[in-house]
Amino acid sequence: xxxxxxxxxxxxxxxxxxxxxxxxxxxxxxxxxxxxxxxxxxxxxxxxxxxxxxxxxxxxxxxxxxxxxxxxxxxxxxxxxxxxxxxxxxxxxxxxxxxxxxxxxxxxxxxxxxxxxxxxxxxxxxxxxxxxxxxxxxxxxxxxxxxxxxxxxxxxxxxxxxxxx
Ligand code: FEO
Numbered sequence: 001x002x003x004x005x006x007x008x009x010x011x012x013x014x015x016x017x018x019x020x021x022x023x024x025x026x027x028x029x030x031x032x033x034x035x036x037x038x039x040x041x042x043x044x045x046x047x048x049x050x051x052x053x054x055x056x057x058x059x060x061x062x063x064x065x066x067x068x069x070x071x072x073x074x075x076x077x078x079x080x081x082x083x084x085x086x087x088x089x090x091x092x093x094x095x096x097x098x099x100x101x102x103x104x105x106x107x108x109x110x111x112x113x114x115x116x117x118x119x120x121x122x123x124x125x126x127x128x129x130x131x132x133x134x135x136x137x138x139x140x141x142x143x144x145x146x147x148x149x150x151x152x153x154x155x156x157x158x159x160x161x162x163x164x165x
Contacts, residue, residue, distance in 0.1 A: 002066035006116050009107055010057050015071040016100055017054035021047045023076040023093060030080045036151075038159025039083060045162050046090075053123070060119050083151060084141040091134040098127040 028043035058068040080086045101123045108116040137158070144150030 002061065002064040003111050003113050003116070006108060006111055006113050007061060007064075007066040009104055010061050010066070010116070011069045011071075013100060013104060014054045014057045014061075014068060015073065016097060017050050017057065018070075019073050019076070020093060020097060021050035021054065022073050024050060024090070026076040026078050027080065027086050027090070030078065030086065031083075034083075036083060036155045038155035038157065039086070042158040042161045043090075053126070056119075056122070060116075064115065083154075084138070087134060087137045087141055091131070091138050094127065094130045094134050098131060101127055 024043045024047040028040045028047065031037070031040035031043060061068045077089060080089070101120060105117060105120045105124065108114075108120060137154075140154055141151075144154060
């Protein structure tokens, strides 16, 4: 039987991961009409990854006899002024998710839930990657500044995500 405190906390994380997907879906929607098709593609792929993260929690809860719950989601931020502001939002959000994973891991240790702690290790590693990706894009955008040519080049680079080299 699954520890009810872990079950509740993991279910809350399903909501966080789905809200991540929701946010990135909305941000992709901002990019496309601005002509940032590459950024839009990057965010749509990130949205799919976030749904995958939610599903990892879903399957873990179900495998341990718990009940996965799908909650109502908060409306994501849609008012964005620039690509830099957008990716700063992505980076801020990933820091929030990292903090959530740390809290979950701490809880799993306190509750002596070794299976839960082991399951969370994948997310600990994943968040290192997620933060790195977002922070590097922010850095590049800060260096580029308002230069049109630089933005076009970065957009093309981000649009290669998920395509074979
Ligand atoms: Fe599921 Fe981007 O963290």
